[in-house]
Amino acid sequence: MVRKRLDWIDQTKGIAILAVILFHFFQNYPERFDLVVALDRNGARFGYAAVDIFFVMAGFNTSYALASALKTANLTEISVDWKLWLKKRISRLYPTYFLAVVSSLMLYQWFGHLKINSIQNFILSCIGLAGYEFQSINPGFWFFTVILEAYLSIPLIFYFCRGQTVKILGLGILVAALTKALCWVLPQSSPSFWFLLQNNFLGSYFFQLCLGLYWGFVYFEKQSFRRIDWLAAIGTFVIGIVICAGMVLGKANITYMFGFDVLLSPILFLGLYALLQFLSQWRSLQWGMSFLSLLGLYSYQLYLIHQPLFVVALRRLNQLLDLPPYLHLGFSVLVVGLLLTIYGFLFVKTEVFIRKQTRKLVSSQA
Template structure:
């Protein structure tokens, strides 16, 4: 059964990310507004972390409903491939056709092909040193983090289903400690360990690993109401506050804690996120995410001269544009292609 509030949380997450990209990330670099919005929306990058929490929840639930590692890999491919193919082709088409003076990598065929492998440019640089690949859209970076999560959690799950929570928690926490220890060695007057640096550069999952663990704990809290999982979530959020040493992250984590508590114990507080409108948008957020950055920024930069001092409204128009295109891609291609892939790869006849 689909949990509709999660769809609403996906919409909230992508909305926050779009505010960041349209009003902060590229402000002053590709366009400016009469109102300086860079500071007010700089928190928006944290919407990706909210996606990671949702992913931890959903992927762990998926694992428990999947018989084998092979079937799990097939399910993930079915979920990711159609949206990436449609979104990357659309982005490539516009950047190749219009050839804007920024993000030139988006209009290169080699990057279109590479993006559909779901690999990281850091990984390709390590393995294929003579080739220089990039993403068609920079927003794809988080998909590789998701892929790493799928690999690590699924391998641990199918090795030992009984103790998966314990094993993944230990793996997650140990990896996070090693990542941040190695990262901060220079501040102690020591050099970073070269092998670890290469590993963490390629598998950048560990920078965000604790967010996925929150999602897994949230699922267990949602199912069992055991307070130990709420304590675990609270402890992780506090650790993330200390690691970041940021007021912005602290405020965001307080909001996340409130959402989690409401989701489990006071769902009426956030029940509006489960309405049909948010559900309709929520199922398409993967496609929306994949097309929103480069196409949305291209949309704003091209139209800004025509709106003069009122060009700040273009960010809102870009949000509507991205949701519209994303939902269209989902309905016209992603959903239908996923169904055909499912019949091909997971049909009972195979």
């Protein structure tokens, strides 16, 4: 049995990486006039939500593939060689990451922005442990660290939950609740607060990962989402709106990551699924859907490489161009978009070449 590729999965990841790229563009844009500040502030919400979707997708793709393998082998219980499974995942993650490290260092070196303040942090970043204090090379490398934590955790999740999907979802809810509760208790001046709350620790995305693991099995069986999935997602979203409104009225500095991210993720994921299913019916939109699919296919690579390019390119354009603010912004969007397209294309081609040479070397030594 050949597992059918689901276009809406690639398109969902395409929307997510596009949201992240736009957020980081305005975050790094050097001229802080009103429009840029507004786009940065509002884009942050979409950027954070997009990262949540990536972790739902990581879980979903994993369980959907496992369900497909079970059906092919006519098995009723999950039986996986987790050691081999992890080896395959890590062998896919690390070559791209190491290439991203090298390309980021080359960009900074060529444009004179390479500064290493801590050798320890630099080494930790190079080996993929770019946590809260260790983002020495590329601020986007935290994503690799947390996605690595996610894959290392998946075998443990299935072991403790005995492969029972409802227990996996329950575990995700429990860990998310404990993580957010700790954030409420800890002072915001504490490094532990930011480690737990923000983008450096799997706890912030554990529910999203487990939700994806749960829904991957559900979708494989039904080839759609159930009424109960929609009702639960809408219910948690309404609760999240109430909590968020209360936090805003209470003048909390951070509203999204105190728990609204957990309550928003289910409806956001299902909403994107419904939207993409609807748009796929329109023949005139196929070019746009194909573009989103392409972005989704290379979303991991784009996540790892785009921020250093923004840093060096936007600074350089700001030095070279003497234009009115809005014209400067529009021109920068076009130029940086073109540069990212070229950079991404060359990066992917180099990655494919390295993987082919590695496979040849392994085959010759076998």
